[in-house]
Amino acid sequence: MRTPTGKAKVGQFVSRCIAIGSVIAIVFVVCFGQLINLQLLNGRWMAEAAAAGRTLQVPVHAMRGKILDANGAVLAQSVERYTIIGDPEAAQAYEPLCNKQVSNNCIQPKSQGGRTLGVVGAAQVARLIAPILGMDAKEVGGKLAGSGRYAVLKKNVEPADKRKLDKLGLGGIVYGELCQNRAYSDGNLLGAFLGGVDDKTNGASGMEQLENKALSGSDGYKVYQQGNNGVEIPDTLTDSKAARNGSDVKLTIDADVDWFVKKVLTDGKSRFGADWAVACVMDVQTHQIIALEDSDNILAGSDQAKLSVSRAVSETFEPGSIGKTFTVAGLMQHGVHQLGDRFQVPDHLDKNKQQYRDSDDHPISNWTLAGIFAQSSNVGMLMASDNYRDEDRYDMLTKFGIGQSTGLNLPGESSGTLTTPKVWDGRTRDTVLFGQGYSTSIIQLTNAVATVADGGVYRKPSIIVSRTDSDGHVINEPQDQGTRILDPNVNAQLMNAMESAADHYQQTVGVNGYRVAGKSGTAQVAGSGGRLTGIVGDWTGILPADNPRFVVTVAMKNPQGTYGGITSGTLFKQIGEFLMQKYEVPASSPRTDAIPVSW
Template sequence: MDAKGARGSARSGTPNRVPAQRKPAARSASRTTTRPTPRSTTRPAAQRSARAAGRPASQQRGGRRPPPPPARRPKLGHPQRRARAMFIGVCFVLSLFAVQLLRLQALDASAMAEQALGSRLTTVPVSAARGEIVDRSGVVLATSLERYNVTVDQTTVQLYKKYERDPVTGKKHEVTLGIAGAAAALAPVLGMDVATVEAKLTGTRRFAYITKGVTPEVWRKVDALGVTGIYPERTTQRSYPADGVGASVVGFVGKDNTPLAGLELKLNKLLTGTPGSQTYERDPQGRHIPTGDIAQKAAVPGSTVQLTLDRDLQWKAEQALAAKVKETGALSGTVVVMSVDGRILALANAPTFDPNVPAQSKPANLSNRALSEVYEPGSTSKVMTAAAALEEGVVTPSTPFEVPGEIHRAGKVFHDSHAHAVEALTFAGVLAKSSNVGTIMAGEKLAPTTMYSYLNKFGIGQPSGLAFPGESRGILAQPQDWSGSQRYTVLFGQGLSVNAVQAAGVYQTIANDGVRVQPELVAGTVDANGTLKPAAAPKQTRVVSAKTAATLRRMLEGVVSKDGTAPEAKIAGYRVAGKTGTAQRFDPTCGCYRGYTGSFIGMAPADDPQLVVAVTLQRPVRGYFGGTVAAPVFKDVMTYALQKMQIPPTGSKSPTIRLTPKDR
């Protein structure tokens, strides 16, 4: 067929035949397997025409769909390419590890090391030793002993293990003992029962106390057990090695070294040191690694405080006082020993207590009565009336008085301790015989405001300056508030109240030529080199002239003469001046007067005073006059003090004291 005929056949839709030789079987088979089977061309004409109408003109040519594109054959992976890809991937992963290792070991090495170390470190506080309290010679009255609190980490103690030897094989093997085993090991060493220890070990707390205040020896035994999670907390325990001497002055502390009384409380800031700390490593079981100490901040102990007290003299005063309190059946008693310049050398109380075990004493005995307890001084207060009258010039030692047994003033009747007829006495005799009536007759020559001024300058109703815990300032009302009778009672020691230190301070003023020195208990602080840093100088107040003080001392020597009220206060070889006191005692339990206060306060040597001793007994029942219950204690304590302080006799003789106008 020619070309024209062929084209005509194509247009007419008649398919052309292809010669067999132009379609080889092999190629046809190949194509058959790689191409999808063409859709059937035997569709109805109407259907073909509808589909053709929706196709572009280029696709409608020839009246059938063009054959689809041949499918792409899948390519098989090349072995070398696959090996290269795997090698690159492995190198990439290894490079990531290398970079991370470089960061950890080179760039972040110190930070990571610190983080790892921090997980093993623990820091515990180290308590500072409390400063010592020593007497004037350095004898220790209070100190701190090394102690340990035993603590537990309850989360790790259950891991407690121990190696035991098999009785058959002889080999060691690990046995977990846990809390029960730890309690059984610790209890006998700590002196506790197993159940109590086990209860303290059980829980989830990282820190808890098992017991407190064990000795270093006990802690070493605990540490040797190797119980997991058991740690020491170093602390101190207050100790008073002087067997309670000066307890009412020194005071005491609680179980946690909390000051509760006395100078321990007053001087707490000085005595308290600065705590330190200790940082060390622990193993995974929480045990202290012996060689793992990292840092230690040393604790700074508190200051050592030196007192003015003399330990031996304090002991003597306490012994003499306790014996007399027992002998007379008194409720209590005090002794104050003071140097002429105001330093307190002894401050004794009876009954007292043991500061090592204060809980075993009655609460009433834990205070310092010499400062906290006030009382009406009675006749020992007459020395202030005498000093004021002499200083104001209204009387002299030889001024005569006709003294009756009683006197009426302000609607009240005042009388002497003993009934007597009218006596002719000098003012020195009035003082020597402790006449209330004669003292009123001399003292009423002074205006109430004048008398109040002298009482005030002597320190009555004023703080002593010691700032001692629980101290009372006493009672002294303003003169405008005095009642009619009080105008006269203050002249012989009633209607006002003092403590024992204030009463002793009156006589220190007379002994010190009329200058009152604020009393001292603290001499200063001692540094690490043993150097004393003195306390600030005490305040001084001129009360009367040196002439008046000297005159009054000579008058007070008549009190210890055979004609006075306290011959039992005499000391062989020494001149002694002093005054007795016997006052009705106000009892706060009933709000009434019940019993007496017996006292004696004196100085020696009278012509060159060095020491003052004040003795007071509250409500003695076997005798109550100051000259019989207090004067003997004065003699005992003063004699010892003169010898202890190595004060020799002056060698001079006591002057003749005119007690009556007839005396020459």
């Protein structure tokens, strides 16, 4: 074989260099071309794509409005809270630096080369944040040891604790999402009545549900770019819409009065061994509900409040002899009798193969209609109603609002039951004369009596004063102008009769220095077995009788002592004394116009 000459070797070397150079040149041209493509031709697209990857739209949640009492005291409000989120993937890769800037990250004092020794990753993050969150480090570490990029570590964290987390420099690993927590002013005060909200802060029950539209407001948003640590990049905000906070809703409830009524009912239930107690306080001039309570122990905003209905709203019962108020009103309004008409009343009466009895045995008594009412005689009421038509009986009850909607539309509210004369049997047509055979609620009954206190004018009750939007515009709730259902003279006589009825229970219902007009009631109700083995004892009273300001109605289920004037009347007395003192109501003038109750 012939060995290449030196000249040939040089030629081969040159050829190889040219080949290698050509390859390098081609690679360079390709790379340069790609560079031109990226920076000149597609550079804008690439930049926009990168920006789009960092850009996100973040909702800005509206704050839910407050629920206030009549004096502006806060009953329910939303407070700023945070849901603390962890990024498990970032936490597991975490190795904290021990330097002056982030010295708070160093739990262990020994370090080497600026890095901690020993614990790193999710366990280290857990040790840092667990004390601030008030949690066990193992529990936090377990959540951060999972897969994915999103783990809820704790909800409802206060802003102060969130700021402590921010100082740790763990942005992108641990961060907070702004949320709301609904706070209520006073535990079980108006518990089920106020109700509660769900996880999305929408009203779930009670007033929160009823006024959800007004309270909710509307959310806004922000569009900006986010850095790798999850923090907004300055000056990258491109679009936004401000959230519109919900309106504040002011109730007619006076929290001070409601608190006292709650205490009286709770103590009264225990004192009389009752199953439950409910009460309503109403302003006579406006028919606004000042207090609406029951003896149930339900915390506002709790799961129980969300699943329950206020007993003071939902409970219905036969009013018993309080119903005689509406019968006497009808007898006089329709010209059947006057209060001074005389009757000889036995303690029992057989009528249409039915026997009716008074609550106590007594000889034949010479009572006027006012006396029949004061003595609460069932037999006397039947005798006085011989010429009182069924249609008129029904009409008068409906005019007082019995069996009708109150217009409040409260969640769980019942209109009670009142059937028409067409379906009344021989006994029902008579029992409605003394408050049996139909049912009513504490609100309905209080408003009916407030009609008498208001001079014979029926008005729908109200529970809301106004709504104030986030701009401060106040929209007042319209007040019912009322409808006259009793002639003024008839109503004045009825007030007179109610004052005589209250005098009958002076020892238990009397409020020192003030005249009281009222009526007691006692009605049988179905027990657990469905038989009429239970009792509701109730009392309603007007204060002061000579210048009506308030109506207070109290009812108890199965109280020891039975009669409403003795049991519920005692609670009325306590509430009445409180009202007269709080509102500094002038004392009554002596009574001089009592209509005779006997002859």
